[in-house]
Amino acid sequence: MSAGVEWALHCCVVISQAEEPVPAARLATFHEVSRTYLAKNLQALSRAGLVRTTEGRDGGYELTRSAPKISVLDVVQAVDGAEPAFRCTEIRRRGPLPATREMCQRPCGIARVMAAAEQAWRDSLASVSVAALAADLDASTGGTGLEGLRGWLSA
Amino acid sequence: MSAGVEWALHCCVVISQAEEPVPAARLATFHEVSRTYLAKNLQALSRAGLVRTTEGRDGGYELTRSAPKISVLDVVQAVDGAEPAFRCTEIRRRGPLPATREMCQRPCGIARVMAAAEQAWRDSLASVSVAALAADLDASTGGTGLEGLRGWLSA
DNA sequence: GCCACCTTACTCGGATAAGGACTGTCCGAGTCGCTAAGG
């Protein structure tokens, strides 16, 4: 999985706490990562429609929906792509004993198992929102984390 | 995910239906794939202890355990590696507002969410055995698939 | 007829190149806010 997924998730948490657009340069400074490469990942979020971009002075990124409406799965699929990790190449149709047309009416059993597992993975990620991540961060810091973050964003 | 995972799973189903060791060349012919590259993936199964190798004439691969005792997860982890897809780089410790030691006593919330999702994925794969795959294949073919496979293996 | 040995062919295993994807970087197009001049 791309490392940019981690960056994008952290950025979404930060953006959710800001009321003004946050420029990519500020996000890069906060996370101490490459500014240009972080921009590339944020572009993926923009293409997926999760964030809205404001150009020009005082511009930046802001969420298009409220934080509870954005799930972790949305961010992961935006950055890493929505294509399934396992891709069935229909091996059963090749070789000296190819599967007949009747057998192929249903997907390959292996593909079904893998698809079910990925669905469970997606369900688990879809059950957590960006707002929940922010709340967890706040709880881990004893209730001062989000306040400090908002203060840093204003400064 | 590596494409070799699919090959390895199909190979496990075939091997489970044979009473004699099956050479890699025969498996490659059956699936119509590269013989040398398939051998590389089978080596991964051998290192993981899922299959036993017999060298020399009439040698090949055979399962070390009964098919119901081998789960799909075992095969996937043997070929693709057991390392988690998401790796936390501890971004929270960097930047102008680094997380304090107290906050880091627990793993990052994002890492916990991703780990839980991967655990759900593993649980789903662990609940299906190679024997179940073979049974499903037999059911899809109306009860003649495994018989034909065994016949081809004997020939 | 039985045994030991050798030949033979077949098996897996690790070490070795080529291609594609993720990582990292750069500069250009577009836009908003600020300033200053004019009415």
Next chain:
DNA sequence: CCTTAGCGACTCGGACAGTCCTTATCCGAGTAAGGTGGC
């Protein structure tokens, strides 16, 4: 004092190299079976 035009700087967006991992391949070490010669 208000309007408006211009300027400037800041923003994102897509196009361009570097590096690591997956894919694909080869040949060598080792082994078990089968045949052959001797006893």
